[in-house]
Amino acid sequence: MSSSLLQPSHHDLYPFIDPCPPCGQLASSAKGKSVLITGAGSGIGRAIAEAFALAGGERLFLVGRREAGLRETRERIGEKVELVGDVSVVGYGEERRCGALGGDRAGGIGGRGSGRRDGCEVLVVSGVDISKGEDVERMFTSYFGSDGSSEGKRFPPPDILVSNAGTSCATENIADSDPDMWWRDIEVNLKGTYLVAKRYIRAFREYYGSTNVAEGQGGTQSKVEGRIIKVSSNASWRYVPGRSSYAASKLAINSLTEYLDGEEGGGTVGSTTGHSRNKVTIRSVALHPGGVNTDLAATLPETVRKRILIDKPELAAGTCVYLSLPRADFLMGWFVNCTWDMEELEKHRETVESQDLLKSKVVGMFDTLPAP
Numbered sequence: 191m192s193s194s195l196l197q198p199s200h201h202d203l204y205p206f207i208d209p210c211p212p213c214g215q216l217a218s219s220a221k222g223k224s225v226l227i228t229g230a231g232s233g234i235g236r237a238i239a240e241a242f243a244l245a246g247g248e249r250l251f252l253v254g255r256r257e258a259g260l261r262e263t264r265e266r267i268g269e270k271v272e273l274v275g276d277v278s279v280v281g282y283g284e285e286r287r288c289g290a291l292g293g294d295r296a297g298g299i300g301g302r303g304s305g306r307r308d309g310c311e312v313l314v315v316s317g318v319d320i321s322k323g324e325d326v327e328r329m330f331t332s333y334f335g336s337d338g339s340s341e342g343k344r345f346p347p348p349d350i351l352v353s354n355a356g357t358s359c360a361t362e363n364i365a366d367s368d369p370d371m372w373w374r375d376i377e378v379n380l381k382g383t384y385l386v387a388k389r390y391i392r393a394f395r396e397y398y399g400s401t402n403v404a405e406g407q408g409g410t411q412s413k414v415e416g417r418i419i420k421v422s423s424n425a426s427w428r429y430v431p432g433r434s435s436y437a438a439s440k441l442a443i444n445s446l447t448e449y450l451d452g453e454e455g456g457g458t459v460g461s462t463t464g465h466s467r468n469k470v471t472i473r474s475v476a477l478h479p480g481g482v483n484t485d486l487a488a489t490l491p492e493t494v495r496k497r498i499l500i501d502k503p504e505l506a507a508g509t510c511v512y513l514s515l516p517r518a519d520f521l522m523g524w525f526v527n528c529t530w531d532m533e534e535l536e537k538h539r540e541t542v543e544s545q546d547l548l549k550s551k552v553v554g555m556f557d558t559l560p561a562p
């Protein structure tokens with residue numbers, strides 16, 4: 191085996207992570223689940239939304255700033271699965287009836303075989319800038335939390351949060367960079383991801399209560415589990431000229447993932463804190479979604495684009511569905527590259543765990559001190 195655990199081996203959907211009905215190995219794996227996807231109006235986020243719909247997701251929340259892209263995602267999903275409910279939530283609490291968009295057309299990753307399955311509710315939640323605390327707060331209080339009105343707690347918090355929205359504004363070397371553009375990458379990619387994750391966890395606590403299992407009603411309460419899949423990037427560990435703010439934000443996302451999983455994930459880190467006894471457990475993982483030809487990647491030089499943008503968004507999307515499953519629990523807190531073969535990765539579980547791999551570290555540094 192080379193020094194690397196796994197080599198990139200996929201550029202498109204493959205059977206082990208295929209969410210497409212009727213034959214995909216992950217078909218129906220999201221049955222009954224609700225999923226919130228940020229940045230769902232284009233690129234990788236759109237493919238992720240489609241994949242969860244195909245995998246049987248019951249309710250999807252498509253979140254972003256621009257309504258048109260989110261609506262298009264909804265329409266595309268309607269070409270592959272039956273949409274239920276004819277109300278699309280747009281903006282902050284305003285509801286519009288928009289009619290069922292389901293049809294008999296088939297295409298994209300859902301176009302294979304007979305393909306169609308019944309019943310996915312798809313809600314468009316536009317006008318949400320994830321870098322703005324007030325936008326994130328309003329979204330959660332409008333749709334998931336209790337705002338004190340009789341309409342509070344309309345939906346349980348989503349089972350799965352895919353924190354995919356991101357940007358890459360700054361493209362110059364640091365000395366030549368515009369501070370506002372540079373900081374914008376940090377604000378959207380890091381602060382935005384943090385704000386949504388923090389509010390997601392609070393929504394769980396508000397909805398289900400935060401008592402720990404032992405204290406709650408004789409310890410008989412069942413545990414509630416949430417899952418955060420954060421879209422990171424290989425840029426978090428690989429030098430990409432002119433992308434210092436993007437790289438810093440994605441490296442920080444890997445760290446945020448490790449901390450979130452340590453704090454909320456049931457005690458993988460800091461087991462002395464007793465978090466494993468919490469009624470609500472929220473696991474977190476960071477994902478490199480491959481190199482995909484999207485708007486965000488359009489500012490890369492032409493030669494780089496040709497060389498690295500070689501992956502289909504459906505690869506990241508199917509991998510997200512896989513990462514949402516209990517069998518991927520062993521990857522929580524860590525960084526996963528969707529171009530690896532997930533079945534192969536499962537075979538390396540012991541190595542990953544015993545050698546503490548897939549984490550952001552300083553190469554060559556061995557910490558002999560016990561963990562704090």
Ligand SMILES: NC(=O)c1ccc[n+]([C@@H]2O[C@H](COP(=O)([O-])OP(=O)(O)OC[C@H]3O[C@@H](n4cnc5c(N)ncnc54)[C@H](OP(=O)(O)O)[C@@H]3O)[C@@H](O)[C@H]2O)c1
Nearest residue numbers: 229232233234255256319320355356423481482484485486
């Ligand atoms: N493409 C690649 O090769 C690649 C590689 C590694 C990682 N990634 C990551 O993949 C994720 C998706 O990017 P993509 O390549 O699919 O690009 P994309 O098509 O440009 O998608 C980015 C999405 O994020 C949303 N967004 C941006 N800023 C936002 C904000 N402030 N608040 C809410 N939503 C916001 C955008 O929608 P609105 O503008 O309507 O809000 C858009 O739908 C990003 O996190 C990116 O860093 C991509």
